[in-house]
Amino acid sequence: MARIDIELPEKFIYSTSVYIRKNDVTEGIHVAFDTMWNLVREAHHNFLVDVGFTLTDINGTGLVFTNGLIVYQSEVSAGDTLLYEIALDNFTEKSCEYFFKISQKDSKKPVAKVRITILFFDYKTKKACAVPKEFIELSKK
Template sequence: MARIKLELPQEFSFETTLPVRISDINYGGHLGNDRVLSLIHEARFQYYKSLGYRDELSIDGVGTIQADTAIVYKGEAFHGDEIKVQIAIADITRKSFDVLYALSCEGKEIARAKTGIVMFNYEEGKVCNIPEPFLNKIQN
């Protein structure tokens, strides 16, 4: 079976810590695979807020759409654990970029993930260029 491989950078531009809640636990007694997607969504939301944006729909007059996702599971996490989520931006084009995530707990890798993000003008209902102020922020 071919496996997804995600290479992560040495440096990340943002970091947050998120708790594993009881609702994040699956029937196996550990962090559910579907909940990893929710954790990275929360981390990405916090990243945008750290850049001065209210949410993912209010980025210099336009919003974002998640075009794709890849998650590679590396280890378990359990109720009460604090997950460190690190974020880096990669593969920036005129209209899109990738958000890379490293999830760990007490130095143990839990997961790696990537989301492909496309800028979207919701008023016009179409893909648009990355606004210059936002581009300047994510390139740093």
């Protein structure tokens, strides 16, 4: 099977920490695949709220995750605190990509790299729409 990798951007515009609870770990071993997606979603939510948006209102538009990829680099256990660094890149008229660099907060040991394509969406008309200029500006900070 071919090894897939994610090339991360150099510039990250936001970071947040997420504590790993006992319930996040599968049978006391490590964080499960589905849990890692939920933790990424939590970091994504923290980012939007901290910059003044919500999941369904980014200056009048919402967003949809159209695809995603996680490349794991090391295990995560209960009691760990992870640092999620977020970048925005590869903008098109109606979409862009989120990049997450996930590491152990204290040791800086790499945990995972994540790439998610997001499509901006008007939930009233049920159609894709342009990326809000305010969102594009975030990537330039």
